[in-house]
Amino acid sequence: MAQEKMLSGCAAAAQGAKYAEVEVICSFPIRPYTAIMMELARMVANGELDAEFLHGEGEHAQVSVTLGASAAGARAYTGSSGVGVTYAFEVYSPAAGGRYPLQMAIADRTLDPPGDFGSEHTDAMSARDQGWLMGWAATPQEVFDNTLINYRVGEDPEVMLPQFVCQDGYFLSHIPDKVILPDMSQVREFLPPYSAPHPLSPTCPVSHGPQIRPDQGAPMDAQRAGTFLVVPKVIKKATNDFNRIFGRKYDPFLETYKMEDAQYAFFVQGAHANTCKNAINHLRKQGLKIGMVRPRWIRPWPTVQIAQALSKVQAVASVETSTSYGGAMRGGNLIHELRATLYDLPKRPMVTSFMAGLGGDVVLLEDFHYMAKILQKMVKEKKTRKVVYWIGFEEEKED
Amino acid sequence: METKKQKTKGKSQRKNVKTKARKQASKPAPKPRQVVMPEDIYGSISVPEDRAVPFGAITPAPVRQQELFITSNWRIVRPVIDHEKCTRCLTCYIACPDACWSFNEKEEKMEWNWKFCKGCQVCIHECPADALKAVPELDFEDGVVRLEKPF
Numbered sequence: 013m014a015q016e017k018m019l020s021g022c023a024a025a026a027q028g029a030k031y032a033e034v035e036v037i038c039s040f041p042i043r044p045y046t047a048i049m050m051e052l053a054r055m056v057a058n059g060e061l062d063a064e065f066l067h068g069e070g071e072h073a074q075v076s077v078t079l080g081a082s083a084a085g086a087r088a089y090t091g092s093s094g095v096g097v098t099y100a101f102e103v104y105s106p107a108a109g110g111r112y113p114l115q116m117a118i119a120d121r122t123l124d125p126p127g128d129f130g131s132e133h134t135d136a137m138s139a140r141d142q143g144w145l146m147g148w149a150a151t152p153q154e155v156f157d158n159t160l161i162n163y164r165v166g167e168d169p170e171v172m173l174p175q176f177v178c179q180d181g182y183f184l185s186h187i188p189d190k191v192i193l194p195d196m197s198q199v200r201e202f203l204p205p206y207s208a209p210h211p212l213s214p215t216c217p218v219s220h221g222p223q224i225r226p227d228q229g230a231p232m233d234a235q236r237a238g239t240f241l242v243v244p245k246v247i248k249k250a251t252n253d254f255n256r257i258f259g260r261k262y263d264p265f266l267e268t269y270k271m272e273d274a275q276y277a278f279f280v281q282g283a284h285a286n287t288c289k290n291a292i293n294h295l296r297k298q299g300l301k302i303g304m305v306r307p308r309w310i311r312p313w314p315t316v317q318i319a320q321a322l323s324k325v326q327a328v329a330s331v332e333t334s335t336s337y338g339g340a341m342r343g344g345n346l347i348h349e350l351r352a353t354l355y356d357l358p359k360r361p362m363v364t365s366f367m368a369g370l371g372g373d374v375v376l377l378e379d380f381h382y383m384a385k386i387l388q389k390m391v392k393e394k395k396t397r398k399v400v401y402w403i404g405f406e407e408e409k410e411d
Numbered sequence: 412m413e414t415k416k417q418k419t420k421g422k423s424q425r426k427n428v429k430t431k432a433r434k435q436a437s438k439p440a441p442k443p444r445q446v447v448m449p450e451d452i453y454g455s456i457s458v459p460e461d462r463a464v465p466f467g468a469i470t471p472a473p474v475r476q477q478e479l480f481i482t483s484n485w486r487i488v489r490p491v492i493d494h495e496k497c498t499r500c501l502t503c504y505i506a507c508p509d510a511c512w513s514f515n516e517k518e519e520k521m522e523w524n525w526k527f528c529k530g531c532q533v534c535i536h537e538c539p540a541d542a543l544k545a546v547p548e549l550d551f552e553d554g555v556v557r558l559e560k561p562f
């Protein structure tokens with residue numbers, strides 16, 4: 013029977029893995045994601061979950077172990093945070109290139125220098141181009157759901173890719189919210205058992221990860237890129253099936269909030285969307301037609317859907333929760349792709365970015381109000397004065 | 412709101428086809444939802460069959476060696492053996508990181524595998540009988556540096 017529980021993002025991820033009936037789990041501690049492994053270890057210990065629970069000697073080993081398990085045909089699960097995500101970097105491309113649909117939960121944490129444990133998306137964002145599927149959740153419920161949806165998409169025979177299932181550290185990973193845990197039969201209908209096309213097996217020996225020649229590199233890259241042209245179709249199908257079986261209302265690619273008549277929009281990733289929606293309610297009361305677009309997937313980037321959603325607004329604020337030092341906009345990562353996405357629109361909106369929610373900072377309601385003010389000013393002056401605003405660190409605060 | 416209006420309009424139009432036809436002459440039909448960006452902006456990617464790599468580079472396991480991925484095309488020098496000097500001590504067999512030396516029991520001499528030797532010269536360095544020497548690939552007609560296409 014479906015039941016409702018108060019779960020943090022980490023507990024929801026662990027429940028997601030349990031309901032997905034993962035077969036191999038590899039852990040290594042780093043906060044804030046550790047709570048996922050604590051939950052899973054408890055489940056394995058008390059017999060709730062029948063899985064192999066291994067301790068990696070580091071994050072590099074974690075991904076390697078799950079890669080091997082996936083190659084042998086198991087549904088494998090691991091996770092990390094912050095510097096742990098970057099320590100495992102070497103194995104990301106082989107996991108995607110070798111087509112192992114393992115899943116890695118990431119609860120974001122800042123990278124070093126030293127020891128700020130706060131939430132910031134830079135850790136996971138730095139791994140976005142390694143050929144994995146990737147997306148952020150905004151609520152514990154969505155963490156649970158994304159865990160299932162990602163396995164379903166990643167294990168599709170046309171896709172066969174590993175997945176980063178990301179959530180904001182602390183804001184999401186450690187704040188409980190209502191989560192509906194479904195009936196096991198629903199999950200089994202949605203997510204059939206994983207069957208690897210070429211598992212490592214003594215009865216039918218295969219080679220995984222052999223060295224390829226230089227002239228085979230380019231075609232292999234093209235083949236991997238080609239897979240991402242198929243993924244949106246699979247995401248659509250999986251999300252529709254999910255909505256039907258579990259009675260949810262997810263849009264496959266974007267969460268939009270009050271965008272029907274919006275003149276202005278926030279572009280937000282992750283759990284800050286919840287504050288953003290509150291801010292929108294306030295701003296709407298003041299008569300400002302403003303809405304929000306939140307991508308549920310970062311890889312593949314939902315280009316067409318974002319362009320469609322923002323085609324009628326006049327100005328967009330990209331709320332950056334990660335850093336791209338020295339990048340084109342000298343700020344975050346999202347605005348690069350957002351601007352590129354909107355470039356071909358017949359009437360493209362003005363776009364600027366706001367550095368907020370870094371190093372564990374909370375993005376406050378008043379910050380969203382400030383962003384809205386800047387957007388209005390931009391439209392009034394018909395000029396993008398700055399492409400990046402560092403909230404709290406500007407020499408002259410515009411008002 | 413807009414979509415609702417369009418929907419109700421559509422219903423009344425379906426009800427009375429004649430008025431619809433008359434109206435169409437004077438009034439343009441309601442525009443469908445404008446598609447601002449087509450789904451196929453990425454075009455398509457097609458890798459010719461003769462260049463395609465097996466899915467995930469996963470291949471049937473080789474019984475002796477992986478013929479699908481021959482990896483010696485960056486060799487600059489190759490070890491050449493002097494069978495007179497060779498004492499069959501198998502030091503080269505042990506030293507080679509890619510298992511490119513083997514002992515041919517029938518002919519009782521060492522055999523070199525050109526497909527996987529990268530020319531690292533460890534065997535030459537280790538040979539106690541001084542039976543191996545490094546010869547540039549350019550000195551051979553089939554030298555890998557002469558190949559226009561790698562295998």
